[in-house]
Amino acid sequence: MIVPTADLVKVGYGRFAVGAYNINNMEQALGLFRGGRQAQAPLIIQISKGARKYAGVKMLEAILRAAEEMYPEVIFAVHLDHGDEATCYDCIDSGFYSSVMIDASHEPFEKNVEITRRVVERAHAKGVSVEAELGMLGGVEEDVRVDEKHALLTDPDQAAEFVQRTGCDLLAVAIGTSHGAYKFKGRQTLHLARLAEIQQRLPGFPLVMHGASSVPREEVERINAAGGGLDPSARGVDENEFARAVPRGVTKVNIDTDARLVWYRVHREHLRDHPEVFDFRKPGELYIQAYADLIAHKSTRLGCAGRLPEVRAALGKDGPR
Ligand code: G3H
Numbered sequence: 001m002i003v004p005t006a007d008l009v010k011v012g013y014g015r016f017a018v019g020a021y022n023i024n025n026m027e028q029a030l031g032l033f034r035g036g037r038q039a040q041a042p043l044i045i046q047i048s049k050g051a052r053k054y055a056g057v058k059m060l061e062a063i064l065r066a067a068e069e070m071y072p073e074v075i076f077a078v079h080l081d082h083g084d085e086a087t088c089y090d091c092i093d094s095g096f097y098s099s100v101m102i103d104a105s106h107e108p109f110e111k112n113v114e115i116t117r118r119v120v121e122r123a124h125a126k127g128v129s130v131e132a133e134l135g136m137l138g139g140v141e142e143d144v145r146v147d148e149k150h151a152l153l154t155d156p157d158q159a160a161e162f163v164q165r166t167g168c169d170l171l172a173v174a175i176g177t178s179h180g181a182y183k184f185k186g187r188q189t190l191h192l193a194r195l196a197e198i199q200q201r202l203p204g205f206p207l208v209m210h211g212a213s214s215v216p217r218e219e220v221e222r223i224n225a226a227g228g229g230l231d232p233s234a235r236g237v238d239e240n241e242f243a244r245a246v247p248r249g250v251t252k253v254n255i256d257t258d259a260r261l262v263w264y265r266v267h268r269e270h271l272r273d274h275p276e277v278f279d280f281r282k283p284g285e286l287y288i289q290a291y292a293d294l295i296a297h298k299s300t301r302l303g304c305a306g307r308l309p310e311v312r313a314a315l316g317k318d319g320p321r
Pocket residue numbers: 022048049050051081082179256257
């Protein structure tokens with residue numbers, strides 16, 4: 001069942017976060033929904049501009065509509081990940097998306113406010129929620145001077161002003177994470193004190209953590225042992241940090257790299273170990289279950305496993321389906 005993103009993330013504010021996972025194909029859809037059912041966890045399913053180009057807008061919608069029928073008990077939102085203004089409008093007008101992300105974080109503050117405000121007006125008129133971003137993700141290196149380092153993080157005062165002026169429903173904050181497999185060097189970790197300051201200025205407001213993959217060392221090692229060439233120093237977010245970020249207002253946690261690692265591990269190992277096989281459904285089946293297991297695991301770490309009854313009741317979806 002597709003539900004509004006803003007309503008979904010508010011259910012667990014301060015107690016649990018909902019995992020937001022990118023989708024590109026049918027195998028990922030089956031893994032996601034099987035994982036959601038396995039864990040009894042709500043999901044946010046994200047579609048990037050790259051996914052729309054790769055699979056086709058119609059194909060992704062058809063896949064998700066089919067998955068919704070196959071897994072009627074799973075509660076999920078459909079979200080545009082890192083959209084530009086034109087793509088946001090396309091998604092809003094389609095009537096299929098629960099929410100869009102307008103990513104104008106690379107623009108100066110005033111321009112970011114202006115663009116986000118325009119998208120919010122169009123989205124809210126159609127009942128679509130809007131995630132916006134403030135601050136700059138990534139590139140926070142240990143050897144960067146403190147002033148420079150903090151300049152990349154979301155400024156708490158600006159965050160409060162931004163939300164008030166744009167009317168956005170969720171805010172992606174830069175607290176030290178970055179996209180991809182190479183997030184941290186040395187002893188770096190999340191900037192939880194900065195997150196707490198943002199929460200103080202925006203009490204009860206849903207915050208979003210991008211770049212939240214944990215990049216498990218074992219996955220990287222297995223991929224490399226099966227012919228991959230990943231940098232073994234790849235490092236992600238410590239999953240123990242989720243339990244510290246959630247009470248500080250993080251309600252949506254974006255994970256894509258870990259899903260890609262599972263795909264590569266399963267397929268590389270299968271091709272290495274079964275050179276005689278040419279039925280691609282064999283590694284496909286393994287991948288779907290491995291991805292479902294990853295979703296179940298993440299849901300447990302985010303605290304949203306087992307929450308479907310609570311979410312269903314909070315959203316008034318207890319009636320006949
Ligand atoms: O943040 C981006 C996600 O990892 C999606 O990646 O744009 O290559 O589909 P993509």
